[in-house]
Amino acid sequence: MSRHRHRSTAIRFLGAAATVTGSKFLLETAGGRLLVDCGLFQGYKYLRRLNWRRPPFDPTRLDAVLVSHAHLDHSGYLPRLRLDGYRGPIHATRATVALAGILLPDSGHLQEHDAELANRMGFSKHRPARPLYTAEDARAVLPQFVAHDFGCPFSPARGVQARFHHAGHILGAAIIEIETAGRRLVFTGDLGRLHSPMMMAPARIEEADVLVIESTYGNRRHDRTDPQKRLEKLIHRTIQRGGTIVIPAFAVGRAQLLLYHLHRLRKDGRIPRTLPIYLDSPMAIHVSDLTCAFQDELRLAPDDCRAVCATAHYVRDWEASAALDRDRRPKIIISAAGMATGGRVLHHLAAYLPDHRNLILFTGFQAGGTRGRKLLDGAREVKIHGRMVPVRAEVKSLDMLSAHADRDELLAWARGFRRPPRQCFVVHGEPAAADALRHALEHRLGWPDVRVPILGERIRIR
Incomplete structure (x- = not known):
């Protein structure tokens, strides 16, 4: 009582x-x-x-x-x-x-x-x-x-x-x-x-x-553009200039939805099958492993769910994460946190923001005061780990993925x-x-x- x-x-x-x-x-x-x-x-x-x-x-x-x-x-x-x-x-x-x-x-x-x-x-x-x-x-x-x-x-x-x-x-x-x-x-x-x-x-x-x-x-009102068409265009534009796509993503839900769309694009031959895709977030990796266990909440068939979660290379330790920043070949890095408030995505942003060839692609709501909001609002530099990082990379948002x-x-x-x-x-x-x-x-x-x-x-x- x-x-x-x-x-x-x-x-x-x-x-x-x-x-x-x-x-x-x-x-x-x-x-x-x-x-x-x-x-x-x-x-x-x-x-x-x-x-x-x-x-x-x-x-x-x-x-x-x-x-x-x-x-x-x-x-x-x-x-x-x-x-x-x-x-x-x-x-x-x-x-x-x-x-x-x-x-x-x-x-x-x-x-x-x-x-x-x-x-x-x-x-x-x-x-x-x-x-x-x-x-x-x-x-x-x-x-x-x-x-x-x-x-x-x-x-x-x-x-x-x-x-x-x-x-x-x-x-x-x-x-x-x-x-x-x-x-x-x-x-x-x-x-x-x-x-x-x-x-x-x-x-x-x-x-x-x-x-x-x-x-x-x-x-x-969210953009009703087909997210796969938009994603395909942005990926091709970035890799043609030799850049890398860094996607700050919420580890729960958004990372898995991105993998779904990238899986469809790769399966349909709309992006190169050789383009590396990395999921660099221990939490997002754990959630992806867990996703198919709750099939009753999903529209996906079990085989499709497993294929989606197998789309990316899983980056499980800090050393492998840091190595991604030394490899300047075109690639896609999905990393948390989604508003760039913390997590491994910060060292990727520090590495890739200063280069105009790269693309920073946000896929969800960016609260006021976060690095994500500042970048979308056109900041010319942002503070990461106590130092100011110049913003020369292209910054875009896919709000239709919200x-x-x-x-x-x-x-x-x-x-x-x-x-x-x-x-x-x-x-x-x-x-x-x-x-x-x-x-x-x-x-x-x-x-x-x-x-x-x-x-x-x-x-x-x-």
Whole structure:
């Protein structure tokens, strides 16, 4: 039984409010307190600093955490939450539990590595630099996970029923449905594309009293150009001038989608079969190995899934990764992190950005303040490992490869409700995107009460 009672149901928006990252929504009910998502803030320094603040609630008084998917802006704060005292269950889908076992320790390892590098090279303002949490801290939180199948109800707190529905964003990604005190609340997490070649489409939800909806691309319509045609053109243009294509990619989902498109291009003879393709991210390699184990979430046949994952040479150690930068022959390097915030892609960028023959190709959302956003915005130099690197390479983006629904797809999904939710909260978007989706839901769908919450706001559920 919960140790806490509340007279009314309320949501506190502790992250992803007028920004994309740091998803955390504290749901206070008569039966207990639930944290929906527990993500890291990323991007601007003022946001990243929020990761170091103690949560504005007592973690020891939480009844449960529910995680929509394994991306770090939704799950990456969990080890820190444990360090702050939380020892309760963390509910997620089976694939999310499996992915968290890869992503969270990797996140801790990267933070340890970055802190060690900062101390060795002296570019941190802190003496000494320290990680937010370690790989050991991350491994310690993994036994708290409780795995669930899609569609199967469970009770995370007294008087509360919950279930996960397919969100179609990455493996394991879920729309979270919560029923409490006669109300149905739906949290979209990150909604995927309606016509992804790999992932199942987001589940249709017909009833909700309260909807918390993402808005990453709430003000944009993705380019409808065939991604394979665009990718083929960019690859040929780069290799003809003797360059290398460096693709910063999210290790979960985006790297595998890139392998799918490259597999199709190579199979159809549209790019040279001799052009080396490298997947240089231990995490992306682990995820690719795992992908075909969750066949029920994919549109691909088992044989196709295995062929896609065999498209690239897997680079498993730092020495082989560094050797790629000494080999200046044309090639494709797919490496994490997708926003160029850390990981092996940084030393590839340092090596290839100064040469005009090369192409840096982004394939997903770039949060404000990240190196990826700076490069797409035309920066002439970027800081990598404490030194400024000149930008002479070509920089492009394939936003049609996004795993997030765009404005039209978000509205198409929202039209699936039989009646408008009584309250709708637009989150997980920069201010212009969130406000544009709010306006569209109000004026195009006629929804009566749509708001963009501010960070830290507590709103009572009617």
